[in-house]
Amino acid sequence: MALKDFYSEERKDKFFFIKFRVKKYSKMIQINTEPIGEGWHRLVYKHPIHNDRAIKIVKQNGKSRQTRREIKIYKQLIKRNHKNWKHLPKYYGEIVTNKGTGIVVELVRDYDGKVSKKLDFYIKRDGFNAYKKEWEEFKSFFISEKILVGNDVSVRNILVKRIDKNKSVFVLIDSLGDHVLIPMFNNFESVVKKKVIRRLNRAEKDLLEF
Numbered sequence: 001m002a003l004k005d006f007y008s009e010e011r012k013d014k015f016f017f018i019k020f021r022v023k024k025y026s027k028m029i030q031i032n033t034e035p036i037g038e039g040w041h042r043l044v045y046k047h048p049i050h051n052d053r054a055i056k057i058v059k060q061n062g063k064s065r066q067t068r069r070e071i072k073i074y075k076q077l078i079k080r081n082h083k084n085w086k087h088l089p090k091y092y093g094e095i096v097t098n099k100g101t102g103i104v105v106e107l108v109r110d111y112d113g114k115v116s117k118k119l120d121f122y123i124k125r126d127g128f129n130a131y132k133k134e135w136e137e138f139k140s141f142f143i144s145e146k147i148l149v150g151n152d153v154s155v156r157n158i159l160v161k162r163i164d165k166n167k168s169v170f171v172l173i174d175s176l177g178d179h180v181l182i183p184m185f186n187n188f189e190s191v192v193k194k195k196v197i198r199r200l201n202r203a204e205k206d207l208l209e210f
Contacts, residue, residue: 029097039174041066053092057102067103069177087141087171108171110162120155128207138170139200146192150175153203155210
């Protein structure tokens with residue numbers, strides 16, 4: 001029996017982080033600050049050394065499946081020499097900290113150096129129609145690049161990165177990858193494209209009703 005068939009999802013989580021911990025790192029990173037963001041299963045901290053990076057760490061009782069999916073997508077993008085990170089934070093690999101294991105990604109900031117706010121802040125203030133152009137560009141990016149997103153793309157996992165006083169772009173900070181049990185069909189670009197279109201169209205309906 002294959003290892004992937006033997007482990008349940010919960011045991012996969014534990015197995016993943018056992019493997020994660022035994023990797024060789026030169027130094028454990030010490031985090032002594034409060035999180036700057038929080039999801040269902042992960043906390044986000046500013047990197048204590050690199051001001052332009054953040055560290056995503058699974059909560060004590062959280063699940064690591066989203067982290068696995070995220071790493072998988074990032075490694076696929078790197079393998080195909082992806083260059084356009086306009087709508088995704090750059091990925092810097094895995095790390096061990098005093099808070100637990102995590103992944104290092106770009107800390108998205110506005111032109112003035114402030115950490116970018118989530119889309120829900122701007123929609124509550126201005127309405128979705130004020131950002132229709134940014135949304136269309138965001139959606140077109142994931143469709144044309146065939147980057148899989150989950151079913152839960154929402155105003156809470158999209159940041160609005162302000163390029164200047166009059167221009168902004170959307171950046172997806174969560175919900176990368178697929179939640180399906182049998183991902184073999186994701187090897188076909190046509191399947192991936194259809195999934196991305198369907199999921200982002202569904203997300204757009206939710207945005208209009210927000």
